Amino acid sequence: MATDARIAEPATDIAASGRRVFELEAQALAAVAARIDGDFTTACRLILASPGRVVCTGMGKSGHIARKIAATLASTGTPAFYVHPGEAAHGDLGMITDCDIVLGLSYSGESDEVLTVLPVLKRQGNKFIAMTGRPNSTMAREADIHLDVSVPAEACPLALAPTSSTTASLAMGDALAVALLEARGFTANDFARSHPAGALGRRLLLHISDVMHAGDDIPRVGADATISEALVEISRKRLGFTAVVDAGDRLLGLFTDGDLRRTIDDAQVDLRTTRIDAVMTRSPKTISASALAIEAAQLMETHKIGGLLVVDDDGRMVGALNIHDLLRARVV
Structure with missing residues:
Protein backbone atom coordinates (compact mmCIF):
# COMPACT_ATOMS: atom_id res chain seq x y z
CA MET A 1 0.00 0.00 0.00
CA THR A 187 45.38 21.42 -27.31
CA ALA A 188 42.49 19.85 -29.17
CA ASN A 189 45.05 18.00 -31.31
CA ASP A 190 46.61 16.55 -28.16
CA PHE A 191 43.16 15.47 -27.00
CA ALA A 192 42.46 13.83 -30.36
CA ARG A 193 45.64 11.77 -30.14
CA SER A 194 44.32 10.09 -27.01
CA HIS A 195 40.88 9.63 -28.61
CA PRO A 196 41.71 8.28 -32.09
CA ALA A 197 38.52 6.22 -32.31
CA GLY A 198 36.23 9.07 -31.36
CA ALA A 199 34.56 11.66 -33.54
CA LEU A 200 37.04 14.31 -32.48
CA GLY A 201 39.95 12.02 -33.28
CA ARG A 202 38.63 11.46 -36.79
CA ARG A 203 38.13 15.18 -37.28
CA LEU A 204 41.57 16.20 -36.06
CA LEU A 205 43.76 13.27 -37.07
CA LEU A 206 42.37 12.12 -40.42
CA HIS A 207 44.02 13.80 -43.40
CA ILE A 208 42.94 14.08 -47.02
CA SER A 209 45.66 11.58 -47.95
CA ASP A 210 43.91 9.01 -45.72
CA VAL A 211 40.61 9.15 -47.59
CA MET A 212 41.33 10.32 -51.15
CA HIS A 213 41.46 8.23 -54.31
CA ALA A 214 44.97 8.22 -55.77
CA GLY A 215 46.91 6.87 -58.75
CA ASP A 216 44.81 5.21 -61.43
CA ASP A 217 41.68 5.77 -59.34
CA ILE A 218 41.77 9.51 -60.01
CA PRO A 219 39.26 10.46 -62.73
CA ARG A 220 41.07 12.58 -65.33
CA VAL A 221 41.13 13.27 -69.03
CA GLY A 222 43.27 15.44 -71.30
CA ALA A 223 42.13 18.85 -72.50
CA ASP A 224 41.55 17.48 -76.01
CA ALA A 225 39.17 14.74 -74.85
CA THR A 226 35.57 14.97 -76.02
CA ILE A 227 32.65 15.32 -73.66
CA SER A 228 31.72 11.71 -74.44
CA GLU A 229 35.18 10.51 -73.44
CA ALA A 230 34.93 12.52 -70.22
CA LEU A 231 31.57 10.89 -69.46
CA VAL A 232 33.13 7.44 -69.85
CA GLU A 233 35.83 8.42 -67.35
CA ILE A 234 33.23 9.77 -64.90
CA SER A 235 31.24 6.56 -65.16
CA ARG A 236 34.34 4.37 -64.76
CA LYS A 237 35.73 6.15 -61.68
CA ARG A 238 32.30 6.79 -60.13
CA LEU A 239 33.11 9.97 -58.24
CA GLY A 240 30.65 12.17 -60.13
CA PHE A 241 33.33 14.28 -61.83
CA THR A 242 36.60 14.20 -63.73
CA ALA A 243 39.64 16.41 -63.65
CA VAL A 244 40.93 17.91 -66.89
CA VAL A 245 44.73 17.92 -67.00
CA ASP A 246 47.56 18.88 -69.32
CA ALA A 247 50.36 16.61 -70.54
CA GLY A 248 52.24 17.17 -67.23
CA ASP A 249 49.18 16.13 -65.18
CA ARG A 250 48.64 19.72 -64.03
CA LEU A 251 45.06 20.62 -63.29
CA LEU A 252 43.29 22.69 -65.93
CA GLY A 253 39.69 22.30 -64.95
CA LEU A 254 36.84 20.14 -63.70
CA PHE A 255 33.80 18.60 -65.33
CA THR A 256 30.99 17.31 -63.12
CA ASP A 257 27.60 15.65 -63.41
CA GLY A 258 26.10 19.11 -62.92
CA ASP A 259 28.16 20.50 -65.78
CA LEU A 260 26.85 17.67 -67.96
CA ARG A 261 23.22 18.56 -67.22
CA ARG A 262 23.88 22.18 -68.12
CA THR A 263 25.72 21.13 -71.28
CA ILE A 264 22.87 18.91 -72.45
CA ASP A 265 20.51 21.87 -72.15
CA ASP A 266 22.63 23.66 -74.77
CA ALA A 267 21.36 22.41 -78.13
CA GLN A 268 24.51 23.70 -79.84
CA VAL A 269 26.81 21.27 -78.05
CA ASP A 270 27.66 17.93 -79.66
CA LEU A 271 28.77 15.51 -76.95
CA ARG A 272 30.80 13.43 -79.43
CA THR A 273 32.83 16.25 -80.94
CA THR A 274 32.98 19.08 -78.43
CA ARG A 275 36.23 19.20 -76.50
CA ILE A 276 35.98 19.04 -72.73
CA ASP A 277 38.07 22.19 -72.25
CA ALA A 278 35.31 24.16 -73.96
CA VAL A 279 32.74 23.31 -71.26
CA MET A 280 34.80 22.51 -68.16
CA THR A 281 34.85 24.63 -64.99
CA ARG A 282 38.12 26.50 -64.82
CA SER A 283 39.90 27.18 -61.50
CA PRO A 284 37.89 24.61 -59.51
CA LYS A 285 38.19 24.27 -55.75
CA THR A 286 41.15 22.14 -54.71
CA ILE A 287 42.77 20.97 -51.50
CA SER A 288 46.15 19.68 -50.34
CA ALA A 289 46.74 16.04 -49.43
CA SER A 290 48.14 17.16 -46.08
CA ALA A 291 44.98 19.07 -45.12
CA LEU A 292 42.59 17.62 -42.56
CA ALA A 293 39.65 15.67 -43.92
CA ILE A 294 37.31 17.91 -41.94
CA GLU A 295 38.63 20.86 -43.96
CA ALA A 296 37.39 19.14 -47.11
CA ALA A 297 33.96 18.73 -45.53
CA GLN A 298 33.87 22.41 -44.61
CA LEU A 299 34.97 23.44 -48.10
CA MET A 300 32.30 21.28 -49.73
CA GLU A 301 29.61 22.66 -47.44
CA THR A 302 30.66 26.28 -47.94
CA HIS A 303 30.71 26.05 -51.74
CA LYS A 304 27.85 23.55 -52.11
CA ILE A 305 29.97 21.03 -54.01
CA GLY A 306 30.11 17.25 -53.79
CA GLY A 307 33.76 16.60 -54.52
CA LEU A 308 37.27 17.99 -54.47
CA LEU A 309 40.45 17.58 -56.47
CA VAL A 310 43.70 17.14 -54.55
CA VAL A 311 46.78 18.83 -55.97
CA ASP A 312 50.41 19.31 -54.93
CA ASP A 313 52.23 22.62 -54.68
CA ASP A 314 52.85 22.61 -58.44
CA GLY A 315 49.20 22.07 -59.30
CA ARG A 316 49.64 18.42 -60.27
CA MET A 317 46.86 15.97 -59.59
CA VAL A 318 47.56 13.66 -56.64
CA GLY A 319 44.06 12.64 -55.62
CA ALA A 320 40.32 13.14 -55.63
CA LEU A 321 37.49 12.60 -53.17
CA ASN A 322 33.78 13.18 -52.81
CA ILE A 323 31.35 13.54 -49.95
CA HIS A 324 30.75 9.79 -49.82
CA ASP A 325 34.43 9.23 -48.98
CA LEU A 326 34.04 11.55 -46.00
CA LEU A 327 30.84 9.81 -44.94
CA ARG A 328 32.52 6.41 -45.06
CA ALA A 329 35.35 7.79 -42.94
CA ARG A 330 32.71 9.18 -40.53
CA VAL A 331 34.18 12.66 -40.79
CA VAL A 332 30.68 14.02 -41.46
Whole structure:
Protein backbone atom coordinates (compact mmCIF):
# COMPACT_ATOMS: atom_id res chain seq x y z
CA MET A 1 0.00 0.00 0.00
CA ALA A 2 2.86 2.38 0.78
CA THR A 3 4.25 1.79 -2.68
CA ASP A 4 0.90 2.58 -4.26
CA ALA A 5 0.68 5.80 -2.25
CA ARG A 6 4.07 6.93 -3.46
CA ILE A 7 3.14 6.23 -7.05
CA ALA A 8 -0.04 8.24 -6.60
CA GLU A 9 1.88 11.35 -5.49
CA PRO A 10 1.30 14.38 -7.78
CA ALA A 11 3.90 14.74 -10.52
CA THR A 12 4.56 18.29 -9.33
CA ASP A 13 5.85 16.96 -5.96
CA ILE A 14 8.19 14.58 -7.76
CA ALA A 15 9.47 17.34 -10.01
CA ALA A 16 9.98 19.61 -7.01
CA SER A 17 12.05 16.90 -5.36
CA GLY A 18 14.22 16.68 -8.45
CA ARG A 19 14.66 20.47 -8.62
CA ARG A 20 15.61 20.54 -4.94
CA VAL A 21 18.50 18.17 -5.66
CA PHE A 22 19.84 20.55 -8.30
CA GLU A 23 19.51 23.50 -5.93
CA LEU A 24 21.33 21.75 -3.08
CA GLU A 25 24.09 20.48 -5.32
CA ALA A 26 24.51 23.92 -6.91
CA GLN A 27 24.92 25.37 -3.41
CA ALA A 28 27.48 22.68 -2.63
CA LEU A 29 29.47 23.47 -5.77
CA ALA A 30 29.43 27.18 -4.96
CA ALA A 31 30.73 26.47 -1.45
CA VAL A 32 33.59 24.31 -2.74
CA ALA A 33 34.45 26.76 -5.54
CA ALA A 34 34.98 29.44 -2.90
CA ARG A 35 37.70 27.26 -1.40
CA ILE A 36 39.79 26.98 -4.56
CA ASP A 37 42.85 28.55 -3.03
CA GLY A 38 46.55 28.14 -2.41
CA ASP A 39 46.25 24.42 -1.62
CA PHE A 40 44.66 23.85 -5.01
CA THR A 41 47.46 25.77 -6.71
CA THR A 42 50.09 23.85 -4.74
CA ALA A 43 48.49 20.55 -5.75
CA CYS A 44 48.56 21.52 -9.42
CA ARG A 45 52.19 22.64 -9.24
CA LEU A 46 53.14 19.41 -7.50
CA ILE A 47 51.53 17.36 -10.27
CA LEU A 48 53.05 19.50 -13.01
CA ALA A 49 56.54 19.06 -11.55
CA SER A 50 56.19 15.31 -11.09
CA PRO A 51 57.85 12.91 -13.57
CA GLY A 52 55.37 10.24 -12.50
CA ARG A 53 51.66 9.69 -12.74
CA VAL A 54 48.67 10.58 -10.60
CA VAL A 55 47.32 7.49 -8.87
CA CYS A 56 43.70 8.00 -7.81
CA THR A 57 42.19 5.84 -5.10
CA GLY A 58 39.08 5.65 -2.93
CA MET A 59 36.44 3.25 -1.65
CA GLY A 60 32.74 2.97 -2.47
CA LYS A 61 31.23 6.04 -4.11
CA SER A 62 34.49 7.92 -3.58
CA GLY A 63 36.17 5.14 -5.53
CA HIS A 64 33.79 5.66 -8.45
CA ILE A 65 34.59 9.37 -8.44
CA ALA A 66 38.33 8.65 -8.16
CA ARG A 67 38.11 6.37 -11.19
CA LYS A 68 36.38 9.11 -13.20
CA ILE A 69 38.94 11.71 -12.14
CA ALA A 70 41.76 9.40 -13.24
CA ALA A 71 40.11 8.96 -16.63
CA THR A 72 39.62 12.71 -17.06
CA LEU A 73 43.22 13.47 -16.09
CA ALA A 74 44.57 10.82 -18.45
CA SER A 75 42.57 12.12 -21.41
CA THR A 76 43.62 15.73 -20.83
CA GLY A 77 47.38 15.35 -20.69
CA THR A 78 48.08 14.20 -17.13
CA PRO A 79 49.03 10.50 -16.98
CA ALA A 80 46.81 8.91 -14.34
CA PHE A 81 45.15 5.66 -13.35
CA TYR A 82 42.93 4.26 -10.61
CA VAL A 83 43.98 1.74 -7.97
CA HIS A 84 41.46 0.11 -5.65
CA PRO A 85 42.78 0.65 -2.10
CA GLY A 86 41.69 -2.80 -0.98
CA GLU A 87 43.54 -4.43 -3.86
CA ALA A 88 46.51 -2.11 -3.24
CA ALA A 89 46.96 -3.69 0.19
CA HIS A 90 47.09 -7.11 -1.46
CA GLY A 91 49.73 -6.52 -4.10
CA ASP A 92 48.56 -3.71 -6.34
CA LEU A 93 50.82 -1.28 -4.51
CA GLY A 94 53.43 -2.64 -6.90
CA MET A 95 51.78 -0.55 -9.62
CA ILE A 96 52.78 2.64 -7.82
CA THR A 97 56.33 3.91 -8.28
CA ASP A 98 58.07 6.26 -5.87
CA CYS A 99 57.73 9.22 -8.25
CA ASP A 100 53.94 8.90 -8.55
CA ILE A 101 51.57 11.24 -6.74
CA VAL A 102 48.63 9.62 -4.95
CA LEU A 103 45.25 11.36 -4.87
CA GLY A 104 43.06 9.79 -2.18
CA LEU A 105 39.33 10.44 -1.95
CA SER A 106 37.21 9.90 1.15
CA TYR A 107 34.54 12.33 2.29
CA SER A 108 34.94 11.28 5.92
CA GLY A 109 38.71 11.18 5.57
CA GLU A 110 38.69 7.98 7.61
CA SER A 111 38.55 5.28 4.93
CA ASP A 112 40.22 2.24 6.53
CA GLU A 113 41.40 0.88 3.18
CA VAL A 114 43.13 4.11 2.20
CA LEU A 115 44.61 4.64 5.66
CA THR A 116 46.01 1.09 5.60
CA VAL A 117 48.17 1.76 2.54
CA LEU A 118 49.02 5.36 3.40
CA PRO A 119 52.03 4.56 5.67
CA VAL A 120 53.52 2.36 2.94
CA LEU A 121 53.11 5.12 0.37
CA LYS A 122 54.72 7.67 2.67
CA ARG A 123 57.66 5.33 3.37
CA GLN A 124 58.08 4.88 -0.39
CA GLY A 125 58.28 8.66 -0.75
CA ASN A 126 54.99 9.27 -2.57
CA LYS A 127 53.39 12.66 -2.17
CA PHE A 128 49.80 12.30 -0.99
CA ILE A 129 46.94 14.66 -1.90
CA ALA A 130 43.79 14.07 0.14
CA MET A 131 40.35 15.14 -1.05
CA THR A 132 37.97 14.99 1.92
CA GLY A 133 35.06 16.83 3.49
CA ARG A 134 36.72 17.00 6.90
CA PRO A 135 39.87 19.08 7.26
CA ASN A 136 40.55 17.55 10.71
CA SER A 137 40.28 13.94 9.52
CA THR A 138 43.17 11.50 9.62
CA MET A 139 43.65 11.57 5.84
CA ALA A 140 43.63 15.37 5.79
CA ARG A 141 46.19 15.57 8.60
CA GLU A 142 48.50 12.97 7.05
CA ALA A 143 48.33 14.44 3.55
CA ASP A 144 50.95 16.65 1.99
CA ILE A 145 48.11 18.71 0.52
CA HIS A 146 44.44 18.69 1.48
CA LEU A 147 41.63 19.72 -0.87
CA ASP A 148 38.52 20.57 1.12
CA VAL A 149 35.33 19.39 -0.60
CA SER A 150 32.98 19.72 2.38
CA VAL A 151 29.40 20.62 1.46
CA PRO A 152 26.62 22.30 3.46
CA ALA A 153 24.28 19.32 3.01
CA GLU A 154 23.76 16.17 1.03
CA ALA A 155 20.93 16.28 -1.48
CA CYS A 156 19.68 13.00 -0.05
CA PRO A 157 16.88 13.93 2.42
CA LEU A 158 18.12 11.18 4.74
CA ALA A 159 21.65 12.63 4.62
CA LEU A 160 22.87 9.11 3.96
CA ALA A 161 23.50 8.64 0.23
CA PRO A 162 26.56 10.53 -1.04
CA THR A 163 25.07 13.06 -3.46
CA SER A 164 26.22 16.66 -3.06
CA SER A 165 29.54 15.43 -1.71
CA THR A 166 30.31 13.20 -4.68
CA THR A 167 29.27 15.95 -7.08
CA ALA A 168 31.64 18.34 -5.31
CA SER A 169 34.50 15.83 -5.41
CA LEU A 170 33.93 15.20 -9.11
CA ALA A 171 33.91 18.94 -9.80
CA MET A 172 37.15 19.35 -7.84
CA GLY A 173 38.68 16.61 -9.99
CA ASP A 174 37.48 18.38 -13.13
CA ALA A 175 38.96 21.63 -11.82
CA LEU A 176 42.32 19.93 -11.34
CA ALA A 177 42.22 18.39 -14.81
CA VAL A 178 41.31 21.65 -16.55
CA ALA A 179 43.81 23.74 -14.61
CA LEU A 180 46.54 21.23 -15.48
CA LEU A 181 45.38 21.10 -19.10
CA GLU A 182 45.68 24.85 -19.44
CA ALA A 183 49.01 24.99 -17.61
CA ARG A 184 50.44 22.37 -19.98
CA GLY A 185 49.14 24.15 -23.08
CA PHE A 186 47.18 20.99 -23.96
CA THR A 187 45.38 21.42 -27.31
CA ALA A 188 42.49 19.85 -29.17
CA ASN A 189 45.05 18.00 -31.31
CA ASP A 190 46.61 16.55 -28.16
CA PHE A 191 43.16 15.47 -27.00
CA ALA A 192 42.46 13.83 -30.36
CA ARG A 193 45.64 11.77 -30.14
CA SER A 194 44.32 10.09 -27.01
CA HIS A 195 40.88 9.63 -28.61
CA PRO A 196 41.71 8.28 -32.09
CA ALA A 197 38.52 6.22 -32.31
CA GLY A 198 36.23 9.07 -31.36
CA ALA A 199 34.56 11.66 -33.54
CA LEU A 200 37.04 14.31 -32.48
CA GLY A 201 39.95 12.02 -33.28
CA ARG A 202 38.63 11.46 -36.79
CA ARG A 203 38.13 15.18 -37.28
CA LEU A 204 41.57 16.20 -36.06
CA LEU A 205 43.76 13.27 -37.07
CA LEU A 206 42.37 12.12 -40.42
CA HIS A 207 44.02 13.80 -43.40
CA ILE A 208 42.94 14.08 -47.02
CA SER A 209 45.66 11.58 -47.95
CA ASP A 210 43.91 9.01 -45.72
CA VAL A 211 40.61 9.15 -47.59
CA MET A 212 41.33 10.32 -51.15
CA HIS A 213 41.46 8.23 -54.31
CA ALA A 214 44.97 8.22 -55.77
CA GLY A 215 46.91 6.87 -58.75
CA ASP A 216 44.81 5.21 -61.43
CA ASP A 217 41.68 5.77 -59.34
CA ILE A 218 41.77 9.51 -60.01
CA PRO A 219 39.26 10.46 -62.73
CA ARG A 220 41.07 12.58 -65.33
CA VAL A 221 41.13 13.27 -69.03
CA GLY A 222 43.27 15.44 -71.30
CA ALA A 223 42.13 18.85 -72.50
CA ASP A 224 41.55 17.48 -76.01
CA ALA A 225 39.17 14.74 -74.85
CA THR A 226 35.57 14.97 -76.02
CA ILE A 227 32.65 15.32 -73.66
CA SER A 228 31.72 11.71 -74.44
CA GLU A 229 35.18 10.51 -73.44
CA ALA A 230 34.93 12.52 -70.22
CA LEU A 231 31.57 10.89 -69.46
CA VAL A 232 33.13 7.44 -69.85
CA GLU A 233 35.83 8.42 -67.35
CA ILE A 234 33.23 9.77 -64.90
CA SER A 235 31.24 6.56 -65.16
CA ARG A 236 34.34 4.37 -64.76
CA LYS A 237 35.73 6.15 -61.68
CA ARG A 238 32.30 6.79 -60.13
CA LEU A 239 33.11 9.97 -58.24
CA GLY A 240 30.65 12.17 -60.13
CA PHE A 241 33.33 14.28 -61.83
CA THR A 242 36.60 14.20 -63.73
CA ALA A 243 39.64 16.41 -63.65
CA VAL A 244 40.93 17.91 -66.89
CA VAL A 245 44.73 17.92 -67.00
CA ASP A 246 47.56 18.88 -69.32
CA ALA A 247 50.36 16.61 -70.54
CA GLY A 248 52.24 17.17 -67.23
CA ASP A 249 49.18 16.13 -65.18
CA ARG A 250 48.64 19.72 -64.03
CA LEU A 251 45.06 20.62 -63.29
CA LEU A 252 43.29 22.69 -65.93
CA GLY A 253 39.69 22.30 -64.95
CA LEU A 254 36.84 20.14 -63.70
CA PHE A 255 33.80 18.60 -65.33
CA THR A 256 30.99 17.31 -63.12
CA ASP A 257 27.60 15.65 -63.41
CA GLY A 258 26.10 19.11 -62.92
CA ASP A 259 28.16 20.50 -65.78
CA LEU A 260 26.85 17.67 -67.96
CA ARG A 261 23.22 18.56 -67.22
CA ARG A 262 23.88 22.18 -68.12
CA THR A 263 25.72 21.13 -71.28
CA ILE A 264 22.87 18.91 -72.45
CA ASP A 265 20.51 21.87 -72.15
CA ASP A 266 22.63 23.66 -74.77
CA ALA A 267 21.36 22.41 -78.13
CA GLN A 268 24.51 23.70 -79.84
CA VAL A 269 26.81 21.27 -78.05
CA ASP A 270 27.66 17.93 -79.66
CA LEU A 271 28.77 15.51 -76.95
CA ARG A 272 30.80 13.43 -79.43
CA THR A 273 32.83 16.25 -80.94
CA THR A 274 32.98 19.08 -78.43
CA ARG A 275 36.23 19.20 -76.50
CA ILE A 276 35.98 19.04 -72.73
CA ASP A 277 38.07 22.19 -72.25
CA ALA A 278 35.31 24.16 -73.96
CA VAL A 279 32.74 23.31 -71.26
CA MET A 280 34.80 22.51 -68.16
CA THR A 281 34.85 24.63 -64.99
CA ARG A 282 38.12 26.50 -64.82
CA SER A 283 39.90 27.18 -61.50
CA PRO A 284 37.89 24.61 -59.51
CA LYS A 285 38.19 24.27 -55.75
CA THR A 286 41.15 22.14 -54.71
CA ILE A 287 42.77 20.97 -51.50
CA SER A 288 46.15 19.68 -50.34
CA ALA A 289 46.74 16.04 -49.43
CA SER A 290 48.14 17.16 -46.08
CA ALA A 291 44.98 19.07 -45.12
CA LEU A 292 42.59 17.62 -42.56
CA ALA A 293 39.65 15.67 -43.92
CA ILE A 294 37.31 17.91 -41.94
CA GLU A 295 38.63 20.86 -43.96
CA ALA A 296 37.39 19.14 -47.11
CA ALA A 297 33.96 18.73 -45.53
CA GLN A 298 33.87 22.41 -44.61
CA LEU A 299 34.97 23.44 -48.10
CA MET A 300 32.30 21.28 -49.73
CA GLU A 301 29.61 22.66 -47.44
CA THR A 302 30.66 26.28 -47.94
CA HIS A 303 30.71 26.05 -51.74
CA LYS A 304 27.85 23.55 -52.11
CA ILE A 305 29.97 21.03 -54.01
CA GLY A 306 30.11 17.25 -53.79
CA GLY A 307 33.76 16.60 -54.52
CA LEU A 308 37.27 17.99 -54.47
CA LEU A 309 40.45 17.58 -56.47
CA VAL A 310 43.70 17.14 -54.55
CA VAL A 311 46.78 18.83 -55.97
CA ASP A 312 50.41 19.31 -54.93
CA ASP A 313 52.23 22.62 -54.68
CA ASP A 314 52.85 22.61 -58.44
CA GLY A 315 49.20 22.07 -59.30
CA ARG A 316 49.64 18.42 -60.27
CA MET A 317 46.86 15.97 -59.59
CA VAL A 318 47.56 13.66 -56.64
CA GLY A 319 44.06 12.64 -55.62
CA ALA A 320 40.32 13.14 -55.63
CA LEU A 321 37.49 12.60 -53.17
CA ASN A 322 33.78 13.18 -52.81
CA ILE A 323 31.35 13.54 -49.95
CA HIS A 324 30.75 9.79 -49.82
CA ASP A 325 34.43 9.23 -48.98
CA LEU A 326 34.04 11.55 -46.00
CA LEU A 327 30.84 9.81 -44.94
CA ARG A 328 32.52 6.41 -45.06
CA ALA A 329 35.35 7.79 -42.94
CA ARG A 330 32.71 9.18 -40.53
CA VAL A 331 34.18 12.66 -40.79
CA VAL A 332 30.68 14.02 -41.46
